[in-house]
Amino acid sequence: MKPAQPRLTYAPLVRFVGVGDSSSSIAAAIGRHPTTVRNYRQDGIPEQEGDKIAVYLGVHPSAIWGDAWFTVTEQVQV
Numbered sequence: 001m002k003p004a005q006p007r008l009t010y011a012p013l014v015r016f017v018g019v020g021d022s023s024s025s026i027a028a029a030i031g032r033h034p035t036t037v038r039n040y041r042q043d044g045i046p047e048q049e050g051d052k053i054a055v056y057l058g059v060h061p062s063a064i065w066g067d068a069w070f071t072v073t074e075q076v077q078v
Helices: 011-017 023-030 034-043 047-057 061-065 067-075
Strands: none
Touching: 011 023, 011 047, 011 061, 023 034, 023 047, 047 061, 047 067, 061 067
């Protein structure tokens, strides 16, 4: 069985996009479905999804999650 992917916290993403806290607002800002955003809120954001979201927003993931990005990526098993 494949180990669970490390997850990033949701709050820094909400602060970064600055469009309020509704799932539909966040979803529109990051190019995801509101149901996916609700899952992020509940379970955290998988590391690979965090990277894709940052690319969509035109920034490096550390611009959103700061040092937490590097901590999470260190946990990724290659």
